[in-house]
Amino acid sequence: MLRIVSIDEKRLEAAAELLARGFPEKGQGFWIRGLSRLYAYSRAHDFSSVGSLLIAKEEPVGVLLKIPSYHMITGQKLLNLSSWYVDAKYRWFAPRMLQQAMADNTVVYTDFSPSENAAKLNQQLGFRTFTARHLLFALPYTALVGRNTGSVLEIDQVPKGGLSECELDSIKLHVEFGCLALAVKQDGIYHPVVFDVVSKRKIPLAQVLYAGNAETVIANMRPISRFLLKRGVPLLSLVVPADSKVQHAIKPWPERAYQIKGAWQDEAINEMFSERVFLNV
Numbered sequence: 001m002l003r004i005v006s007i008d009e010k011r012l013e014a015a016a017e018l019l020a021r022g023f024p025e026k027g028q029g030f031w032i033r034g035l036s037r038l039y040a041y042s043r044a045h046d047f048s049s050v051g052s053l054l055i056a057k058e059e060p061v062g063v064l065l066k067i068p069s070y071h072m073i074t075g076q077k078l079l080n081l082s083s084w085y086v087d088a089k090y091r092w093f094a095p096r097m098l099q100q101a102m103a104d105n106t107v108v109y110t111d112f113s114p115s116e117n118a119a120k121l122n123q124q125l126g127f128r129t130f131t132a133r134h135l136l137f138a139l140p141y142t143a144l145v146g147r148n149t150g151s152v153l154e155i156d157q158v159p160k161g162g163l164s165e166c167e168l169d170s171i172k173l174h175v176e177f178g179c180l181a182l183a184v185k186q187d188g189i190y191h192p193v194v195f196d197v198v199s200k201r202k203i204p205l206a207q208v209l210y211a212g213n214a215e216t217v218i219a220n221m222r223p224i225s226r227f228l229l230k231r232g233v234p235l236l237s238l239v240v241p242a243d244s245k246v247q248h249a250i251k252p253w254p255e256r257a258y259q260i261k262g263a264w265q266d267e268a269i270n271e272m273f274s275e276r277v278f279l280n281v
Contacts, residue, residue: 002056002093004100006049007063012039015053018063022085034279038067041173041278054086054097062086064097069273072170072210076263077107082275084118098125108262112274113281119257127259130266131242134256135249139225139234142248146221150186158183162190170272177277180206182227184220191216193224196276197233205235209276213267214240221248239269 007015016031023031035050042050047068054062065082081101086094098121102109111122123129155163155171163171163183171181171192180195193216195206206228211217217224217238228236240246242255275281 002054002090004052004054004097007035007039007051007053007065008049009039011053011060012036014060015051015063015065018053018060018085019065019083021087022063023083030279034275035065037177038065038278042068051082052097052101054090054093056090061090062094062097064101065275066101067273067275067278070166070170071108071270072167072272073164074265075166077104078273079104079107079109080274081109081111081122082113082279095121095125098122102261108260108264110261110264110274111259112271112276114257114259119259122259122261125261127261128264130258130260131255132239132258133242133244133251134253135238135240135246136252137221137225137236137238137249139229139236142221142236143225143229144222145248146225147219148222149219150184150191150223152220152223152227153183153185153190155181155183155192158190163192167192174209174272174277179209179277180228180231180233182224184216184224186216186220193217194272195228195233195236196271198280200235203235204233205237206233207237207271207276208239208269209271209274211269212265214238214244214269218246 012035016028016035019031020028038050051065053060064084067080067082069078071078174194175181183190183192191212194210196209197204197206
C-alpha cells in the first residue's frame with residue numbers, strides 16, 4: 001500500500017537520502033543542510049509542510065519538496081515545487097503526488113527548474129511554460145557603457161513608504177540568507193531588485209532573483225554594475241524572455257523553461273523563496 005506523508009523534522013533525513021539518490025551529484029550532507037534551512041524558515045513562518053514523502057511498505061520511496069511563501073507585492077499564496085524524485089518502481093504514482101501537492105486552488109504553483117519529464121507532467125496538470133534565456137554581463141564593462149535611467153539606492157536608504165512592509169520583510173529575510181538587494185528609483189517610484197550571489201569557477205556571480213521586469217535592470221545596468229562591483233561581484237546573470245535583444249550581454253547558457261499554474265505577472269522575474277535561496281543551487 002502506498003501513502004503520502006508530510007516531511008516533518010523527523011523525516012528530514014529520509015528526504016535527504018532520497019534526494020541524494022535522485023541527484024547523485026549532490027551528497028546527502030548538501031540536502032540535509034538545505035532541508036534544515038527550509039524547515040527552519042517554514043516553521044518560523046507557520047507553514048505546515050516543506051514537502052511530501054511517498055511511503056511503500058513503511059519505506060520512503062519518493063520525495064517532493066514544496067517551498068511555501070507569499071508574493072511580496074500582491075500577497076498571493078505561492079508554492080514552489082522544487083526537487084522531486086521517485087524510485088523507478090513507483091514512478092507511476094508521481095502524478096498522484098503532484099495532484100495532492102496542488103490541491104489548494106487558491107495557491108499559485110511554480111516550478112523554476114523542471115526536468116524534461118517533470119515539465120511534461122506539469123503541462124498535463126495545467127502548468128503554462130515560459131521559455132527564457134539566461135544572459136551574462138561582465139560588470140566592469142557594463143559599469144562603463146551600460147544604460148542609466150534612474151538612481152540606485154541601498155534598501156535601508158529608501159524613505160518610509162517607498163516600499164511596503166511586506167516587501168521590506170521579504171527582502172530582509174533574503175539578505176539574512178546572504179542575498180544582496182537594492183532599489184531603483186525611477187519617476188519617484190522605488191523598484192526593488194534582489195540578487196542571489198553564487199560562485200562560478202570561484203568567481204562571484206549575482207543572479208537576479210527579483211525584479212518587476214528585466215527592463216528595470218537593463219535600463220540601469222551602469223549603476224547596478226557599480227553597486228555589485230563595490231561588493232566584489234564582477235558578473236551578473238539575468239533572465240529575459242527568449243525573444244529579447246539585449247546589448248552588452250553574453251549568452252553562455254541554453255534556453256530554459258519556467259512553469260506556472262495560476263495568475264502570474266509574466267513580465268516579472270521572481271525566484272524569491274525558491275531552491276536558489278534555500279538549497280543554494
